[in-house]
Amino acid sequence: MLAVDGLDAFYGKAQALFGLAFAVNAGEVVALVGRNGAGKSTTLKALIGLVEARGSIEFDGRRIDALPPHARARLGVGYVPEDRRIFTDLTVRENLEVGARGRPLDLEALLALFPNLREMLDRRAAQMSGGEQQMLAAARTLAASPRLVLLDEPSEGIAPIIVAKLADAVRAMKKQGVAVLLSEQNLRFVAAVADRALLIDRGRLVGTAGVDELMHPSEAVRSALGL
Ligand code: ATP
Numbered sequence: 001m002l003a004v005d006g007l008d009a010f011y012g013k014a015q016a017l018f019g020l021a022f023a024v025n026a027g028e029v030v031a032l033v034g035r036n037g038a039g040k041s042t043t044l045k046a047l048i049g050l051v052e053a054r055g056s057i058e059f060d061g062r063r064i065d066a067l068p069p070h071a072r073a074r075l076g077v078g079y080v081p082e083d084r085r086i087f088t089d090l091t092v093r094e095n096l097e098v099g100a101r102g103r104p105l106d107l108e109a110l111l112a113l114f115p116n117l118r119e120m121l122d123r124r125a126a127q128m129s130g131g132e133q134q135m136l137a138a139a140r141t142l143a144a145s146p147r148l149v150l151l152d153e154p155s156e157g158i159a160p161i162i163v164a165k166l167a168d169a170v171r172a173m174k175k176q177g178v179a180v181l182l183s184e185q186n187l188r189f190v191a192a193v194a195d196r197a198l199l200i201d202r203g204r205l206v207g208t209a210g211v212d213e214l215m216h217p218s219e220a221v222r223s224a225l226g227l
């Protein structure tokens with residue numbers, strides 16, 4: 001579903017990513033792990049087109065790296081940013097309707113993934129906890145039926161009970177054949193949802209790790225993660 005090759009990214013003159021190459025298959029959950037500032041968020045932003053980048057990004061067999069973010073989104077790339085960016089003045093239902101972008105909203109399918117949003121449908125997003133907002137942000141992105149979802153630090157600052165619900169939702173996305181690439185510092189969350197992890201350090205991919213390895217990290221993995 002996603003194939004990346006030679007991906008560089010820049011903030012002005014500062015280069016933040018160096019030659020990333022990796023792939024994510026349909027129905028696969030891959031986690032980008034690395035210490036603060038390693039380049040996880042930048043990788044997701046480069047894939048959706050929010051930072052200056054060069055290199056090849058293929059989505060479902062088609063180059064998308066020259067397209068603007070909205071065109072990538074329209075093709076089926078969903079992006080849930082770290083700061084969530086939901087509409088706090090709108091209700092949960094309205095946020096989901098916006099997410100469907102003019103297409104019919106399959107509310108029941110979304111509520112199957114995020115059952116606890118059902119009782120909040122008419123609540124304004126401003127009145128939700130951070131974790132509930134994160135769930136809404138993910139649900140809103142899924143309302144557009146993406147085939148690849150980029151999730152930036154989904155578990156950050158969220159109560160454990162909601163983290164568990166998010167993990168359920170990610171596993172359900174996988175079951176539906178969605179490809180998921182997430183950035184995470186929380187190795188437990190990664191172990192609970194991911195098929196494998198890509199280790200990123202100072203803007204470079206320095207290895208891959210299976211879920212067992214993350215829970216019992218070798219010296220190389222510990223050093224990449226700054227543990
Ligand atoms: P974190 O978990 O702290 O967000 P990260 O792995 O996601 O870490 P990035 O946010 O991708 O890291 O940052 C990668 C590098 O790019 C860092 O050196 C960071 O300082 C730099 N960087 C990130 N955003 C900007 C920006 N808007 N302008 C300039 N440099 C930036």
